[in-house]
Amino acid sequence: MSQPSAGAQSPFKQPKAVWAVAFACVVSFMGIGLVDPILPAISADLHASPSQVTLLFTSYLVVTAVAMLVTGFVSSRIGAKRTLIAGLALIVVFSALAGTSGSIAGIIGFRAGWGLGNALFIATSLAVIVASASGGLSGAIIAYESALGLGIAVGPLLGGLLGDVSWRGPFYGVAVLMAIALIATITLVRPQPKPARKTSIADPIKALRHRGLLVMSLTALCYNWGFFTVLGYAPFPMHLSALRLGLVFTGWGLLVAVFAVFGAPWLQRRLGLARTLYFNLALFAVDVAVIAIFVNSQATLIVAVIVAGVFIGVNNTVTTQAVMMVAPVERPVASAAYGFVRFIGGGLAPFAAGKMAEHANIHVPFAVGAAAIALGIVVLAIGHGDLTRAERNQAEVDAEASGGGPDAEVTEAAEAGSGSGS
Known part of the structure; x- marks a missing residue:
């Protein structure tokens, strides 16, 4: 099992470029929980x-998945910084348009455009952070997951505060904040080197032939x-105002952030x-x-949703490192x-939850969600050997980074690019 790198620099001591992209990550991941309270x-x-x-x-995440x-293909041709800028610009435009919409179909469509921008952004943001960050690969991932967790925590709070005035407010708020992030990215982030080989559109599908x-x-x-059954459908049976829903999911998001940054490394070391x-x-x-069984108990539902943040935070960090x-x-x-694969699951789950609740009862979507997670454990066991190799590789990379020498794995990540998220 991997051990902490004694000589590794703190992941919180980073150049301005890292904080610029991290701020954009915060705002980008606000989009996940932003709509919950409204x-x-x-x-x-x-x-x-x-x-x-x-x-x-569904429109947001399925489009993100396909994109x-x-x-x-895009980032290997125009470079990571330009891909970041394109993604941020699309989020600004489509989040603002969502706020102007007068129909549910319009918001769904604009959220799809938002998902396209989100895909371009998250696919390159971690690569830019790795290229610019100090503290090695693990330090870069922790800095990235800190931004992710903070965004997930702040999104519901912003959604609740602005949504208490109007449901349009959160969409305009994201547009303004992402415009600030766009300016910071243009100003502070240096162009990243393009990879030696250009990626084809078919490469990701072919890569799934690898078992791990x-x-x-x-x-x-x-x-x-x-995860997205809880995030996308739990607000309905809670029967709370937008502000109170925002506070519930802010508590959830804070646990995501804390356990992504501190809990996951602690568990992984042990x-x-x-x-x-x-x-x-x-x-x-x-x-x-527990949510499935006690969904009609408001207090139990609220506590269980907040506690879910612990497990989501740990999973985000550990899975990112493994992949x-x-x-x-x-x-x-x-x-x-x-x-592509994981966002398909996240995108379809909330809509399926709504349909299951309409045609059966409110307990069914959460029971199916629990069964899906349990199935994930069975699937994971099939690749146990690959996980063991991933753990050894990570230990080697962290050892090289803490030794102060050139880290070939980190350099490769910086040049090639990567993506992450819940």
Whole structure:
């Protein structure tokens, strides 16, 4: 199992370019939880059913998933910085347009455009952070996951505060903040070297022939099904105002951030990568099962949703590190393949949850979510040997980084590019 690198620099001592991209990451990942507090308000104001409103998640994440297949093609030709800028610009435009929309169909469409920008951004943001960050590969990932966790935590709070005035407010708020992030990226981030080989659109699909990458991707699909069932549908049975929903999901997001940055490394040092993943997924499945059983108890539902942040935070960091090490292909290709599969699961889950609740009862979607996470453990066990190799590779990279010598793996990640997320 990997041990902490004694000589590694603090992941929080970073150049301005890292903080510029990290700020953009914060705002980008606000988009995940931003709409949670306003889902019931949009449903009531636009006379849409819960399953129609959950399409705000589906259009956003499914488009993100499909677009992941072309992000490597784009970034390997125009460079990481220009890809970042294009993604940020699209998010600014489509989040503002979502705020002006007068129909649920319009918001769903604009969220799809937002998803395209999100794919371009997240597919290259980690690569830029790795290229610019100090503290080695693990330090860069922790800095990235800190931004991710903060964005997930702040998104619901912003959504609740602005959504308490109008459901349009959160969309305009993201547009303004992302415009600031766009300016910071243009000003502070240096152009990154293009990879030696240009990526084709078919490369990510071909990469899924590698067992380790396929196993991690399918595990993430199962995990994300449970994750986005909770995130996309739990606001409806809570029966809270936009502000109170925002506070609930802010508590959830804070636990995501804390356990992504501190909890995951602590568990990984003591249990190792594979055991941490098994243990964490098992507890998350139990938590979602509790939601399924006690969904009509408002207090139990709120507590279980907040506690879910612990397991999501750990999974985000550990899975990111595993995927970056497990695939025997270029990291942008592995990232695109992995992102495509996992975001499909995350995108379909909220809409499926709404339909299951409409045709059966409110318990069913969460029971299916818990079963999906449990299935992910079974899938993960198939690739246990690959996880062991990934753990050894990560230990070697961290050892090289802490020794102060040239880190070939980190350099490769910086030049090639990668993506991450929940």
